[in-house]
Amino acid sequence: QVQLVESGGGLVQPGGSLRLSCAASGFSLDYYTIGWFRQAPGKEREGVSCISERDGSTYYADSVKGRFTISRDNAKNTVYLQMNSLKPEDTAVYYCATHDGGTTGWDVPEGYDSWGQGTQVTVSS
Numbered sequence: 001q002v003q004l005v006e007s008g009g010g011l012v013q014p015g016g017s018l019r020l021s022c023a024a025s026g027f028s029l030d031y032y033t034i035g036w037f038r039q040a041p042g043k044e045r046e047g048v049s050c051i052s053e054r055d056g057s058t059y060y061a062d063s064v065k066g067r068f069t070i071s072r073d074n075a076k077n078t079v080y081l082q083m084n085s086l087k088p089e090d091t092a093v094y095y096c097a098t099h100d101g102g103t104t105g106w107d108v109p110e111g112y113d114s115w116g117q118g119t120q121v122t123v124s125s
Contacts, residue, residue, distance in 0.1 A: 001025070001026045002024075002025075002026040002027050002114055003024070003025045003026055003116075004022055004023070004024055004096055004097070004098070004114055004115065004116035005022070005023050005024075005025070005116055005117070006020060006021065006022050006094060006095065006096055006116040006117065006118060006119040007020070007021050007023070007119055008020040008021050008119060009093075009094060009119030009120045009121045009122075010120075010121070010122070011122045011124065012086055012121070012122070012123055013123070013124070013125050014086060014087060014088060014123055014124075014125055015085060015086065016086050016123070017082070017083060017084045017085075017086065018083045018086065018121060019080055019081070019082050019083070020036070020080065020081040020083065020094055020096075020119060020121075021078055021079075021080055022034065022036070022078060022079040022080070022081075022096030022116060023076075023077065023078045024077045024078070025077075028074075028077060029053075029072065029074065029077050029078070029079060029098075030053060030074045031053055032053050032098040032099060033050060033051065033052045033053050033054075033098070033099035033101075033106070034050065034051055034053075034070075034072065034079045034096055034097070034098060034099070035047060035048075035049070035050040035096065035097050035098075035099060035106060035107075035112055036048040036049045036050070036070065036079075036081045036094060036095070036096050037094070037095045037096075037097065037109060037112075038090075038092035038093065038094045038095070038121075039092055039093050039095070039118075040091060040092040040093075043092075045095070045109045046061065046107070047061055047106060047107025047108070047109070048060070048061050048064055048068065048081070048094070049061070049064065049068055049070040049081060050070070050099070050106035050107070051070045051071070051072055051079060056072070058070050059106045059107070061107065063089075064083075064090075067083065067084050067085045067086075068081060068082065068083050068084070069081070069082040069084075070082075079096060081094070081096075083121070086121075086123045087123060088123045088124060089123075090121060090123050091121060091122050091123050091124070092121060093118040093119065093120050093121075094118060094119050094120075094121055095115055095116055095117075095118045096115075096116050097109075097112035097113070097114060097115045097116070098112060098113060098114045099111055099112055099113075100112060100113040
């Protein structure tokens, strides 16, 4: 059974850090481009970051550039999202997903086919 499981969310003060994990089971992440998305209440799901399976290229939304870092550990079949200098506007449910390999842009949710259940990140003092 193909499954993605996110973990690492929680409550953190502004300026703090969290590391999210996206662990895969039932398949190898090596062969997939993996994206991180987030969705805040009342807002659309937005692309946060992506890491390519081909060459490890990484992509970031402008709002998180310089603060977030995506990485993958193929031995652990896990993709990480290191989030530093967190802001209240980063509060959202964070999801990881596998890209379907089509031509849809990395930050378009419709281009992804398998999703995890999400992990809540709350940035508040």
